[in-house]
Amino acid sequence: MVYVELLKEKESELTQYEIKELQEEVRRLAREKNAVILSHYYQRPEVQDIADFVGDSLELSRKAAQTNADIIVFCGVRFMCETAKIVNPTKKVLHPNPESGCPMADMITAKDVLRLKEEHPDGEVVAYVNTNADVKAVSDLCVTSANAVKIVQKLDSRKVIFIPDQALGNWVKKHVPDKEFIIWQGFCPPHFEFTAKEVQKLKELYPDAKLAVHPECHPRVIELADFVGSTSQIINYATTCDAKRVIVITEVGLKHTLMKKNPEKEYIFPESMNYCGSVYCCTMKGITLPKVYQTLKEEINEVKLPEDIIEKAKRPIIRMLEMST
Template identity: 65%
Template sequence: MVITEKQVAEKINKLKKEKNAVILAHYYQRPEIQDIADYIGDSLELSRKAQQTDADIIVFCGVRFMAETAKILNPDKKVLHPNPESGCPMADMATVEGVLRLKKEHPDAVVVSYINTNADVKAVSDIIVTSRNAVKVVKSLHAKKIIFVPDQFLGSFVAKQIPEKEFILWKGFCPPHFNLSAKELLALKEKYPDAKIAVHPECNTDTAEIADFVGSTTQIIEYATTCEADTVIIGTEVGIEYALKKKNPNKKYIFPQAAEYCGVVHCCDMKKNTLDKVLQVLEEENNEIILDKELMEKARIPLEKMLSIS
């Protein structure tokens, strides 16, 4: 017998209550997953929720580093990841060996790691940042030299706003955001001359420079739904369209889809989580995030430093 999406959602909601579970979902998740989530947000919001929850089980609908972060902040809770294959190419670009080498080469530098890093890299970092709080956190540091890992474009965006500090940028990037070209956005601007352009700082520098607004996922949602423009061109993952339309359905949101360029910004890893997989992990309590205790203790320190500042 074929089970409908509604029936799957009902089973998930029933199991959540029975098992005292909470579902955290990133804005880039599928709409049906956002609908059954207890909390939806970007990396910073979900980090806070992960730290604050009283649930016994956390089901994290996002990519692996997000589920790892939830486990680091909640070492005594069971954290389940619906699809272990849902990783982050940017996070995988950063290595412990590379970070330690840079620390040795620049002993007076502070290692600032984007939250989009794996647990082992967080463990050798001095402090963590998100796209929303990166400028604020880095400004608060006494160090004059910053090793920024792994996103070179977020690092460059931060460096431009803090010219008094020296930045050593790891050459990592987010493939979907990197492939969004300024040329494509300008073509849309010609078609919609009254539109505003809002992009994520993970976009390449040329793209960010032509935007009216650059910010985190949540900041883009806030800007796009409240700015005076009736039309907003969105330069980030298409999953946020669902939240945008819920918050302000009277506006028009344009997501780049020009075939001659790169098409819509789409993270296939985020979309690997499905309702069926959420139901499965709740039923079987499998795909648990297991991390070494010492590693978690080391990785927790830079995360808590960030949370105390932001």
């Protein structure tokens, strides 16, 4: 036990033995406290492995809404933890690293949305779920990358104010040509800044591979793809398509799930290149195993939101959950 206490101080370079020890302790605590551990696909492998459920934003919101656990430990960025609190407000939601926000979510404020509404009173505000709670509270509807096209197609209003991701907004616009779009110019730094030139180099290195990309990528990267989809849609495509090799342009944490689902294939992520970067989200990786352990053990880092924000932000999320069934 003293040994496990010491491990919580170590943020990195845990040995395989230490990781296993800490993982067992986290699972024991979760059973003892009736806690559920939810993890996004972009989390570190050793964090994904202790989760009761690993999923994308939509799947995790559903799990959070349905759980009977007393505590939800959410291994993801801040807006995801807020969403869990909004859909299941009586639960204690714990965020292992309150510093882990999403840079794209921070690119728009509630004030910006209210101004857009004033400028376009005939438009509906469609907010990517990657937004902060106060922004959701002034939005009409939420979407995820998995359901955005389908949901926007179902909307009655002809004008869509899409926030905050320009890449996803343009992707939806392309698939819903009968509507007018006002698109906020936010972006996901890890996805959007990975260039088409870098993707071309990967294609040349692996000419037999298929290319799967996330819709948060730059439109010029999207143009090169064989498949465009959310993380869960990419998992399905990459593990079942007929190619033996798949180049995947999304956050590198997804590789862990792909290898588990179908280890027969080769998944090429930009991390394997010896030049220029990778698609790596630093804030997602701000959640470490020692932090999860400490947060659950001491029941710290509880997500708190004002009641009126919970009430208002719930409407666009519930509307999304209903429209995406």
